Amino acid sequence: MASSMCRGIIGKGRRAAALGRSMSTAxxxxxxxxxxxDPILGVTEAxxxxxxxxxxxxxxxxxxxxxxxxxxxxxxxxxEKRIAGNLNMEYLPxxxxxxxxxxxxxxxxxxxxxxxxxxxxxxxxxxxxxxACRLFxxxxxxxxxxxxxxxxxxxxxxxxxIWRDAHVPQRTFHYYHPETKGLDFAALMDDxxxxxxxxxxxxxxxAHNPTGVDPSEDQWREISYQFKVKNHFPFFDMAYxxxxxxxxxxxxxxxxxxxxxxxxxxxxxxxxKNMGLYGQRAGCLSILCENEIQAxxxxxxxxxxxxxxxxxxxxxxxxxxxxxxSDPVLKSLWLEEVKGMANRIIGMRNAxxxxxxxxxxxLSWEHITNQIGMFCYSGLKPEQVDRLTNDFHIYMTxxxxxxxxxxxxxxxxxxxxxxxEVSKAT
Amino acid sequence: xxxxxxxxxxxSANRRLSNLAHHLTGHSPAMASENRSSALSPSPTAASYGAxxxxxxxxxxxxxDPILGVTVAxxxxPSxxxxxxxxxxxxxxxxxxxxxxVVRKAEQLLVNDPVRVKEYLPITGLADFNKLSAKLIFGAxxxxxxxxxxxxxxxxxxxxxxxxxxxxxxxxxxxxxxxIPQPTWGNHPKIFTLAGLAxxxxxxxxxxxxxxxxxGLLEDLSSAxxxxxxxxxxxAHNPTGVDPTLEQWEQIRLxxxxxxxLPFFDSAYxxxxxxxxxxxxQSVRIFVADGGECxxxxxxxKNMGLYGERVGALxxxxKSSDVAARVxxxxxxxxxxxxxxxxxxxxxxVATILKNSEMYNxxxxxxxxxADRIISMRKQLFDALHERGTPGDWSHIIKQIGMxxxxxxxxxxxAFMTKEFHIYMTxxxxxxxxxxxxxxxxxxxxxxxxxxxxxx
Numbered sequence: 001m002a003s004s005m006c007r008g009i010i011g012k013g014r015r016a017a018a019l020g021r022s023m024s025t026a027x028x029x030x031x032x033x034x035x036x037x038d039p040i041l042g043v044t045e046a047x048x049x050x051x052x053x054x055x056x057x058x059x060x061x062x063x064x065x066x067x068x069x070x071x072x073x074x075x076x077x078x079x080e081k082r083i084a085g086n087l088n089m090e091y092l093p094x095x096x097x098x099x100x101x102x103x104x105x106x107x108x109x110x111x112x113x114x115x116x117x118x119x120x121x122x123x124x125x126x127x128x129x130x131x132a133c134r135l136f137x138x139x140x141x142x143x144x145x146x147x148x149x150x151x152x153x154x155x156x157x158x159x160x161x162i163w164r165d166a167h168v169p170q171r172t173f174h175y176y177h178p179e180t181k182g183l184d185f186a187a188l189m190d191d192x193x194x195x196x197x198x199x200x201x202x203x204x205x206x207a208h209n210p211t212g213v214d215p216s217e218d219q220w221r222e223i224s225y226q227f228k229v230k231n232h233f234p235f236f237d238m239a240y241x242x243x244x245x246x247x248x249x250x251x252x253x254x255x256x257x258x259x260x261x262x263x264x265x266x267x268x269x270x271x272x273k274n275m276g277l278y279g280q281r282a283g284c285l286s287i288l289c290e291n292e293i294q295a296x297x298x299x300x301x302x303x304x305x306x307x308x309x310x311x312x313x314x315x316x317x318x319x320x321x322x323x324x325x326s327d328p329v330l331k332s333l334w335l336e337e338v339k340g341m342a343n344r345i346i347g348m349r350n351a352x353x354x355x356x357x358x359x360x361x362x363l364s365w366e367h368i369t370n371q372i373g374m375f376c377y378s379g380l381k382p383e384q385v386d387r388l389t390n391d392f393h394i395y396m397t398x399x400x401x402x403x404x405x406x407x408x409x410x411x412x413x414x415x416x417x418x419x420x421e422v423s424k425a426t
Numbered sequence: 427x428x429x430x431x432x433x434x435x436x437x438s439a440n441r442r443l444s445n446l447a448h449h450l451t452g453h454s455p456a457m458a459s460e461n462r463s464s465a466l467s468p469s470p471t472a473a474s475y476g477a478x479x480x481x482x483x484x485x486x487x488x489x490x491d492p493i494l495g496v497t498v499a500x501x502x503x504p505s506x507x508x509x510x511x512x513x514x515x516x517x518x519x520x521x522x523x524x525x526x527x528v529v530r531k532a533e534q535l536l537v538n539d540p541v542r543v544k545e546y547l548p549i550t551g552l553a554d555f556n557k558l559s560a561k562l563i564f565g566a567x568x569x570x571x572x573x574x575x576x577x578x579x580x581x582x583x584x585x586x587x588x589x590x591x592x593x594x595x596x597x598x599x600x601x602x603x604x605x606i607p608q609p610t611w612g613n614h615p616k617i618f619t620l621a622g623l624a625x626x627x628x629x630x631x632x633x634x635x636x637x638x639x640x641x642g643l644l645e646d647l648s649s650a651x652x653x654x655x656x657x658x659x660x661x662a663h664n665p666t667g668v669d670p671t672l673e674q675w676e677q678i679r680l681x682x683x684x685x686x687x688l689p690f691f692d693s694a695y696x697x698x699x700x701x702x703x704x705x706x707x708q709s710v711r712i713f714v715a716d717g718g719e720c721x722x723x724x725x726x727x728k729n730m731g732l733y734g735e736r737v738g739a740l741x742x743x744x745k746s747s748d749v750a751a752r753v754x755x756x757x758x759x760x761x762x763x764x765x766x767x768x769x770x771x772x773x774x775x776v777a778t779i780l781k782n783s784e785m786y787n788x789x790x791x792x793x794x795x796x797a798d799r800i801i802s803m804r805k806q807l808f809d810a811l812h813e814r815g816t817p818g819d820w821s822h823i824i825k826q827i828g829m830x831x832x833x834x835x836x837x838x839x840x841a842f843m844t845k846e847f848h849i850y851m852t853x854x855x856x857x858x859x860x861x862x863x864x865x866x867x868x869x870x871x872x873x874x875x876x877x878x879x880x881x882x
Contacts, residue, residue: 027719027744027745027746027749029598029719029742029744029745029749029752029753031598032598032749032752032753032756033752033756034751034752034755034756035752035755035756035758035759037755038549038758038762041548041549060546062545062546070545072542072544076544080537081537084533084534084536084537085530085533085534088523088524088525089523089525089529089731089732089733089734089735090515090523090733090734091494091513091515091727091733091734092734093494094491094494127582127764127765127766127769128765128766130762130763130764130765130766131764131765131766134763134764134765143482143484143485144481144482158762158763158766161759161762161763162763164763165760165763165764198481233481264480264481272546276544277544278544278545278546279544279545279546279547279767279769279770279771280544280769280770280771281765281766281767281768281769287482288480289480289482289483290480290483294480294482294483294485296487297485297486297487297488298482298485300487300488301485301487301488303488303491304488307491307494307585307613307616308585308589308613308616308617308619308620309582309585309586309589309617309620309764310582310583310585310586310589310736310765311582311583311585311586311613311736312494312734312736313736314582314734314735314736314769314771314772315734315735315736316734316735316769316771316772317769317771
């Protein structure tokens with residue numbers, strides 16, 4: 001009664017709130033559109049909902065063993081036991097765990113790196129690779145507001161989101177060559193030459209996501225040389241160190257070439273895949289500076305970006321990384337396990353290619369074994385991918401990217417057959 | 427309270443920074459000398475500069491964070507009588523950090539579970555954790571929860587929840603101004619500014635009474651534009667420890683609803699203020715009970731002692747479940763380009779405890795014990811100052827609530843206490859009661875007494 005009087009007087013349902021009960025039925029968020037589903041994570045959702053016993057998930061890039069099961073590395077289990085119940089859970093400094101950062105830098109820059117000894121690297125613990133890229137993008141925007149970022153075609157979809165949310169304008173550069181299913185080196189070099197001097201480039205250090213196509217060592221040297229000529233800034237996203245070849249030192253080769261050539265690189269590192277720490281969000285952002293004073297200044301500014309985002313990074317994953325990498329026994333165990341994961345994937349690449357070829361396909365499938373890392377860019381078109389899903393219950397992203405980690409000796413034959421079926425008509 | 431001023435530098439500011447940096451960095455052997463001037467230019471399109479030069483050469487070192495910087499300074503001090511009353515992290519009577527027994531138990535369960543893996547959480551975080559967190563703050567019987575009107579996402583503690591909420595508002599809400607209390611936690615203005623909101627202040631603390639400036643608060647909120655966002659500390663206001671009474675909360679609610687002001691609660695101390703989880707959630711619950719919308723940021727840093735694990739949740743209470751679903755989908759778009767998905771460990775511990783009634787009860791008992799110790803420290807400090815005949819009215823020490831006391835000491839007095847007595851606290855006069863023990867109360871009261879009598 002009182003509320004309807006109120007409505008009459010004030011004229012709007014909302015105002016009736018003045019009487020103590022909110023009578024308004026309208027929401028502040030009524031206009032909010034449902035957001036598009038994440039293309040990658042949406043694949044797993046669809047897979048989980050499928051009741052078919054034959055279903056195969058070659059969507060998201062999380063490692064699976066030959067039984068299709070997720071894996072917790074032995075070195076991680078051991079590290080978990082050591083840290084449980086022992087330490088307090090106090091805040092880390094804004095820049096994160098010093099120990100973890102030290103170990104991360106050794107991995108990326110080399111155990112005996114002079115750059116580390118000279119304290120020239122500004123580095124902070126970050127929320128896995130995503131967090132490292134985002135911190136860098138925000139930092140780039142704050143201190144070089146006129147700069148933009150060149151991103152390869154194609155790339156991990158979230159790269160575009162990250163730099164967009166950081167308000168850094170994006171350009172693209174040629175990378176993947178659909179005809180050869182390899183690197184479009186000529187076009188890539190052209191783009192590097194044609195970009196304005198001092199442009200920022202996002203480079204995948206190894207095991208390019210989603211294509212699995214990496215430049216050869218010689219090609220990396222040429223790219224580095226051209227970067228010097230143009231004074232471009234190289235930002236490396238290294239999410240698969242160790243996962244590509246099985247050898248972390250070898251997988252860091254591109255970075256080491258650029259360092260030898262004197263580039264002041266930036267680098268995002270992730271321990272999600274190579275240590276299987278996915279949900280712990282363990283990573284590191286580093287920026288090479290001219291000297292220690294500069295590195296201290298840059299680090300302090302990176303912290304200023306982290307503080308209003310999450311204050312300080314999570315301690316658990318950092319402890320795991322530190323414990324594993326600083327204990328020689330655990331570190332060797334880790335190196336073995338990483339090699340094991342990489343080898344299984346290489347084995348599955350060989351098996352998949354062989355199986356398809358044995359079915360009599362007259363298309364070329366050598367890209368399956370030429371490409372490296374977790375992903376294979378199959379060359380299948382979206383319509384073909386849809387057929388794989390609808391007819392064969394095989395789940396992957398519509399760009400034709402296959403997560404080789406989801407391939408097992410148990411499903412490789414089925415997968416090969418399905419791929420042959422949908423591709424032979426072409 | 428000063429915050430580091432980080433605006434986007436203008437071109438002339440860039441040049442000034444470059445010149446300053448030139449003096450700071452001196453002659454680096456790595457710099458190509460012939461290109462030195464352009465090497466310091468932050469413009470990426472400047473004509474070729476030395477191969478060894480950094481594009482970030484002009485960057486100055488940022489000042490220490492005012493709060494976290496206190497601990498940095500404390501750690502450097504070799505004095506055996508030093509006391510750290512800076513960061514709001516709980517300490518035992520022995521001055522040690524505390525991991526709750528129930529947390530240790532939960533961790534052991536997790537470690538010993540052979541089935542458990544460490545895959546990515548969904549973007550919105552651990553589902554169990556989200557549901558349980560909403561129940562914790564809104565009440566198990568909350569109609570908003572029953573009607574499925576709450577969108578809850580796991581975030582990185584209170585900071586992360588505030589930032590994600592702020593970014594969501596900047597993108598989807600029609601009003602881009604947030605009103606925050608004067609004073610407030612030092613990180614609040616930065617969080618909301620970077621999220622894309624304009625920050626304004628409403629009066630809150632009255633230095634004369636060392637209590638709430640209720641009249642000023644009501645005036646300022648009355649003159650806020652319709653629909654503005656208002657940040658409210660759910661309980662145990664940081665840094666002052668001054669909370670509205672329930673009657674005052676009710677008046678605030680009426681005023682805010684009549685002006686369609688959007689409440690954004692920061693709940694960092696639920697259970698820590700009074701010792702009762704339900705009592706400390708009353709402010710939030712009266713707003714939800716009236717059927718209106720609001721945002722709530724929750725932190726488990728203090729009340730579960732999970733500080734470094736970065737566990738928190740953002741809840742947006744909506745008018746309908748359909749709206750809540752759409753809101754959740756948009757929150758994912760804020761989170762994915764920031765860190766993809768939240769850390770699993772801390773949230774797993776919280777979920778383990780909250781879903782097990784025995785562990786839940788253990789937790790509430792340990793929480794009450796922490797809150798009681800702080801209340802007893804307040805009493806002891808008050809009595810000690812009274813004993814010394816320290817001039818002034820110190821009753822605010824026992825009237826204020828939660829982890830902090832806003833002493834009313836000024837910058838000079840604080841600096842004096844740090845220099846002469848090795849007391850570490852923020853320059854606004856805030857002390858963390860959690861950092862006090864029966865052993866250190868005498869030393870602190872000596873310091874306060876000296877500061878008040880010698881410095882004015």
